[in-house]
Amino acid sequence: MASIRHAARAGWIARRGSCRRVSRALRRALEAAKQAQDGNCLDSKAPVDADAVRASRVGLLSLADTLATIEHPPARGVAIARQLVFDGRSPLFLQAPEHRADSERRLANSVQAAQRALEVSADLDSMEWG
Numbered sequence: 001m002a003s004i005r006h007a008a009r010a011g012w013i014a015r016r017g018s019c020r021r022v023s024r025a026l027r028r029a030l031e032a033a034k035q036a037q038d039g040n041c042l043d044s045k046a047p048v049d050a051d052a053v054r055a056s057r058v059g060l061l062s063l064a065d066t067l068a069t070i071e072h073p074p075a076r077g078v079a080i081a082r083q084l085v086f087d088g089r090s091p092l093f094l095q096a097p098e099h100r101a102d103s104e105r106r107l108a109n110s111v112q113a114a115q116r117a118l119e120v121s122a123d124l125d126s127m128e129w130g
Helices: 002-013 016-038 050-055 057-069 075-086 103-126
Strands: none
Touching: 002 075, 016 050, 016 057, 016 075, 050 057, 050 103, 057 075, 057 103, 075 103
């Protein structure tokens, strides 16, 4: 029974609409970091860690592009990206001072983990079996 629920959840997470929602959230985080740099950061939402987001800009854009275009994403990669953008405790968001150590490295590692998990599917799809 648990495997049926897991499969259903994985299917829901990996839907095209779900992937695009995560992609848009990544792009909003990049925009929020830019606005914080410009001094326009009054918002009721959890603030992004603007320094960490700016440091991981290229990786975040790449991840957003992958999520917006991938045909058959593995649920694991999408789940990592979802947690990154929808969990206020993720390294994408500003943490309490005692939890800020290595925030840029932690965000970069999370982005790379999501990207690698998404690339596994592409690698397997391109392999010839026989």
